[in-house]
Amino acid sequence: MNPVKQLENHGQAVWLDFLARGFVAKGELKKLIDTDGVKGVTSNPSIFEKAIGSSDEYDGAIGNALKKGDRSVADLFEHVAVEDIQHAADVLRPVYDEFHGNDGFVSLEVSPYLAMDTKGTIAEAMRLWHDVHRKNLMVKVPATPEGLPAIEHLTGKGLSINITLLFSQQVYIEVAKAYIAGLEKLVADGGDPSHVASVASFFVSRIDSAVDKQLDEKIARANDPQEKERLAALKGKVAIANAKLAYQEYKQLFSGARWEKLAAKGAKPQRLLWASTGTKNKDYSDVLYVEELIGPNTVNTVPPATLDAFRDHGKPRDSLEENVEEARQILAELEKSGVSLGAITEELVEDGVKLFADAADKLYGAVAHKRATVLGAAIGAQKLALGSALKKAVEKSTEEWRAGAKIRRLWHKDKTVWTGDDENKWLGWLDSPAKADIADYEDYARRVKGQNFSDAVVLGMGGSSLGPEVLAETFPKKSGFPKLHVLDSTDPAQVRAMEKAIDLKKTVFIVSSKSGGTTEPNVMKDYFFAQVSKAIGAEKAGHRFIAVTDPGSSLEKVAKKQGFARTFHGEPTIGGRYSVLSPFGLVPAATAGIDVKSLIHHTLAMVRSCGADVPPHENPGVQLGLAMGLAGLEGRDKVTIFSSEKIADFGAWAEQLIAESTGKEGKGLIPIDGETIAEVSVYGHDRFFIDLRTEGENDAGHDARLDALEKAGHPVVRIVIKSIEHIGQEFYRFEIATAVAGAVLGINPFNQPDVEAAKVKTRELTTAFEKSGSLPAEEPVISTGEADLYTDEANASDLRKAGADGTLESWLKAHFSRVHADDYVALLAYIERNADHIDTLEGARLAVRDQRHVATCAEFGPRFLHSTGQAYKGGPDSGVFLQITADDAKDLPVPGQKASFGIIKAAQARGDFDVLTERGRRALRVHLKGDLKAGLKTLDHAIRQALN
Numbered sequence: 001m002n003p004v005k006q007l008e009n010h011g012q013a014v015w016l017d018f019l020a021r022g023f024v025a026k027g028e029l030k031k032l033i034d035t036d037g038v039k040g041v042t043s044n045p046s047i048f049e050k051a052i053g054s055s056d057e058y059d060g061a062i063g064n065a066l067k068k069g070d071r072s073v074a075d076l077f078e079h080v081a082v083e084d085i086q087h088a089a090d091v092l093r094p095v096y097d098e099f100h101g102n103d104g105f106v107s108l109e110v111s112p113y114l115a116m117d118t119k120g121t122i123a124e125a126m127r128l129w130h131d132v133h134r135k136n137l138m139v140k141v142p143a144t145p146e147g148l149p150a151i152e153h154l155t156g157k158g159l160s161i162n163i164t165l166l167f168s169q170q171v172y173i174e175v176a177k178a179y180i181a182g183l184e185k186l187v188a189d190g191g192d193p194s195h196v197a198s199v200a201s202f203f204v205s206r207i208d209s210a211v212d213k214q215l216d217e218k219i220a221r222a223n224d225p226q227e228k229e230r231l232a233a234l235k236g237k238v239a240i241a242n243a244k245l246a247y248q249e250y251k252q253l254f255s256g257a258r259w260e261k262l263a264a265k266g267a268k269p270q271r272l273l274w275a276s277t278g279t280k281n282k283d284y285s286d287v288l289y290v291e292e293l294i295g296p297n298t299v300n301t302v303p304p305a306t307l308d309a310f311r312d313h314g315k316p317r318d319s320l321e322e323n324v325e326e327a328r329q330i331l332a333e334l335e336k337s338g339v340s341l342g343a344i345t346e347e348l349v350e351d352g353v354k355l356f357a358d359a360a361d362k363l364y365g366a367v368a369h370k371r372a373t374v375l376g377a378a379i380g381a382q383k384l385a386l387g388s389a390l391k392k393a394v395e396k397s398t399e400e401w402r403a404g405a406k407i408r409r410l411w412h413k414d415k416t417v418w419t420g421d422d423e424n425k426w427l428g429w430l431d432s433p434a435k436a437d438i439a440d441y442e443d444y445a446r447r448v449k450g451q452n453f454s455d456a457v458v459l460g461m462g463g464s465s466l467g468p469e470v471l472a473e474t475f476p477k478k479s480g481f482p483k484l485h486v487l488d489s490t491d492p493a494q495v496r497a498m499e500k501a502i503d504l505k506k507t508v509f510i511v512s513s514k515s516g517g518t519t520e521p522n523v524m525k526d527y528f529f530a531q532v533s534k535a536i537g538a539e540k541a542g543h544r545f546i547a548v549t550d551p552g553s554s555l556e557k558v559a560k561k562q563g564f565a566r567t568f569h570g571e572p573t574i575g576g577r578y579s580v581l582s583p584f585g586l587v588p589a590a591t592a593g594i595d596v597k598s599l600i601h602h603t604l605a606m607v608r609s610c611g612a613d614v615p616p617h618e619n620p621g622v623q624l625g626l627a628m629g630l631a632g633l634e635g636r637d638k639v640t641i642f643s644s645e646k647i648a649d650f651g652a653w654a655e656q657l658i659a660e661s662t663g664k665e666g667k668g669l670i671p672i673d674g675e676t677i678a679e680v681s682v683y684g685h686d687r688f689f690i691d692l693r694t695e696g697e698n699d700a701g702h703d704a705r706l707d708a709l710e711k712a713g714h715p716v717v718r719i720v721i722k723s724i725e726h727i728g729q730e731f732y733r734f735e736i737a738t739a740v741a742g743a744v745l746g747i748n749p750f751n752q753p754d755v756e757a758a759k760v761k762t763r764e765l766t767t768a769f770e771k772s773g774s775l776p777a778e779e780p781v782i783s784t785g786e787a788d789l790y791t792d793e794a795n796a797s798d799l800r801k802a803g804a805d806g807t808l809e810s811w812l813k814a815h816f817s818r819v820h821a822d823d824y825v826a827l828l829a830y831i832e833r834n835a836d837h838i839d840t841l842e843g844a845r846l847a848v849r850d851q852r853h854v855a856t857c858a859e860f861g862p863r864f865l866h867s868t869g870q871a872y873k874g875g876p877d878s879g880v881f882l883q884i885t886a887d888d889a890k891d892l893p894v895p896g897q898k899a900s901f902g903i904i905k906a907a908q909a910r911g912d913f914d915v916l917t918e919r920g921r922r923a924l925r926v927h928l929k930g931d932l933k934a935g936l937k938t939l940d941h942a943i944r945q946a947l948n
């Protein structure tokens, strides 16, 4: 008779430690049931990894699952795993019936990531039980300290549990007691224990591997040949001895009054199941862990090779209760030799969790890859060309992130991923897209449409304006909806220009401020509220205003008082620059008729791609973040963004995210947005390039330059978005990447400590103005016909030493002479941000770049204060700043206060400048006098001269 089948006669059930889709589908499991009397199947993360991860057998199933809609990687895995388990369970169902629920089980393990999480294990086990929906399912739960209460709880709920990763007799006793306690609870709750089965998977071969290793080390060190022999005699014996003694415990545990009471109600003893019974050491018999552990009421789950071997040459006998005394002696001898089985078994549990987690990482990585392949262009493609050194650093860090479970910890809001400060309180953006109330946005959009608005203006700064600006610039105007504008300035000319561009009587204003306390949106609101009141009557003005603000803010109160049409609440655990996929971006989107449902739908694909369940090597957000962060550490800290025409404004949003998040404590990344691409020769070795475009936006000249940069050894990331409708994916990818880069740089990416300093200075100045009617006097270092120049003593003295004298040009020349390799030059202009001025600034910055071969920034104040301003003051001391202010041709009063827009802007510029100089930054301010157009021309000319 087939030796495997004979095990039945010894009271032992053989289960198969293997599962794969084709194996079940082709009838091979059925064949083993028929020929070998196989009575069950066990799976684990390694088994699924081999089945799914290392073959294309599941590609079709994954493709089919995705046809019904995108899913997370964990969901996708679970979906195919559940199908496999169901198929196997159905094949084994006749066995289950024949043996009255004592056999015929298929085991599915809860995620190894939850091994230290009781609640998570319980929730997942319940879900799997529900999803598989088969009586002959056993859910595998590890015998960790956190697993034990889950075992009791789940048994109490009537689930059949297979306890895995069990190595020690002591823990086994606890496991058996947890099962018994669980059954008692079930009975107390009126449940029927006869439907519950359980096995305690006692691992065998892994113990020998670990013990033998320590014995070998001792043998090598021992001098006495007898000692060597004594130690050698223990090799390959300990695992079996340990298991035999566990069986003796089993007999005790499942007898006696307490147990009999349950047995009388139909409860089944929890059988010991010998697991890990494939021989690992080639010197040992390939059927060792079957032959030596045969006894009644036990199970042995064997891998296919062991099953084949036993069928071929196994010799069944009642071995389990042979030489029990000898087993005790073996363990005593082992202790005497100084090898602690207790310590080894403890370590094996930890290693076991880690091994299964490693397998799950590989498995999830493979599923993530298959998902990305099926979805194709529906997820923005990302290609990293990093050069060999950075590539290696990223690979190393990727492995550290994987082994340290950092992406899962990030998603679980573990602040120790960063500095352990308060990062956990600022991660609401992770799930803000998933939480978006689409129905409400759609309802709101319908209402907006009904009102025949011509324009919608967002009044906000930084995180409250830049996201909406990207949407306004990227999406064409939707018919029936107002045209979306963004105003983020205190420049009187710019405020006026906005007023001119809209039809006041037909405009809806969105006042956006998380804190509600930011100066600019408040004064902009005061101004436009007064203008609208004039235009349509004070009592109706409120109807034209909407507030987006965090709950309880001062803005919310004002909105209520002034009768705003609606207040949308932001989420207080989201900082401004991470808020675009929350009401701060979505309300303006809905107002402009942008399809929020589709925007979020596409975004969620990226959320899934960057999920906790997508290991770092397949996770696009993590990969980009690691590359950015590590490049920064290597001195490539100028993140240079090229955005194609259709998404040209994306960089303005990314700038704030990157600069305000990372630029602090003297560290950080300096985003460079808006520089056109140039020849390799103009770039230093401090660049990290990101090229972003939508599909089909190809430009041969641009691409040739980009390729040349890559060839020259610059890191280049290429991102191709399917269409503008997919822009949300990039917001999300960059948010994850920035959070990851922040972790690499060792800073808190969610605070902005240095922005506050400039606000304090500005407040001091405006308070002084309110009191005295003028800003405190200031003394220029020189005054020419066209401009006054200002700076602090230290800068002035340095500049004079460098040749600054009586002309604007000489000061500029001296200032630029302080620019060295790897520095950046930032032009910070507190003037109207219009096409002409943008052109002038761009021209000047490119001249600086091309002459000095340094990175350049061209920014408008006060908007950059709420964006890159943080990094300029708090980031690395590599910036050389040229602040540009000018006389306002025509100021504009702010209703209800003394300080006009012009005064506020001037105070902001001075506050900003004071902080820069206080921090010892290289800064010079040019104040243009008289006509701005002429002044800018003069300045532009002087800059070019100074560079020569």
Ligand SMILES: O=P(O)(O)OC[C@H]1O[C@](O)(CO)[C@@H](O)[C@@H]1O
Pocket: 461, 462, 463, 464, 512, 513, 514, 515, 516, 517, 518, 521, 575, 576, 577, 660, 752, 755, 865, 866, 867
């Ligand atoms: O939405 P709020 O609170 O008005 O803040 C606007 C912007 O100001 C900052 O706090 C910087 O001052 C940014 O982080 C933020 O996006």
Ligand SMILES: O=C[C@H](O)[C@H](O)COP(=O)(O)O
Pocket: 017, 042, 043, 044, 046, 164, 201, 205, 206, 275, 276, 277, 278, 301
């Ligand atoms: O339930 C089965 C166990 O997961 C399996 O037997 C472990 O075996 P291994 O030690 O060969 O990985």
